Amino acid sequence: MSVVDMTPVTECTVTDCSYNHDGCHAFAVTVGQDSRCATFVPLDVKGGLSKVVSQVGACQRTACLFNKDLECSAASVRIGGIGSDVANCLTYTEA
Numbered sequence: 001m002s003v004v005d006m007t008p009v010t011e012c013t014v015t016d017c018s019y020n021h022d023g024c025h026a027f028a029v030t031v032g033q034d035s036r037c038a039t040f041v042p043l044d045v046k047g048g049l050s051k052v053v054s055q056v057g058a059c060q061r062t063a064c065l066f067n068k069d070l071e072c073s074a075a076s077v078r079i080g081g082i083g084s085d086v087a088n089c090l091t092y093t094e095a
Contacts, residue, residue, distance in 0.1 A: 006055035013080040028057030037087035
């Protein structure tokens, strides 16, 4: 059985996500097939853990250079808006 280190989320600039308050407080995020952060929750209630280094739990963006077996192999990821999309993986790099 191999051990995989999960990629940390080092920045999230999505101000209207329930998990983002002074950084991402979700234990793990999922990057969807369209590079959007699938963990994004636009509620007024703040959620997540009080002390956490958020990580990428899964990546469905198979065309990304950093996607290895649906796991993120980037050193870290940044989440933020692109155009009209509110929460995207800004580290996405086409393979």
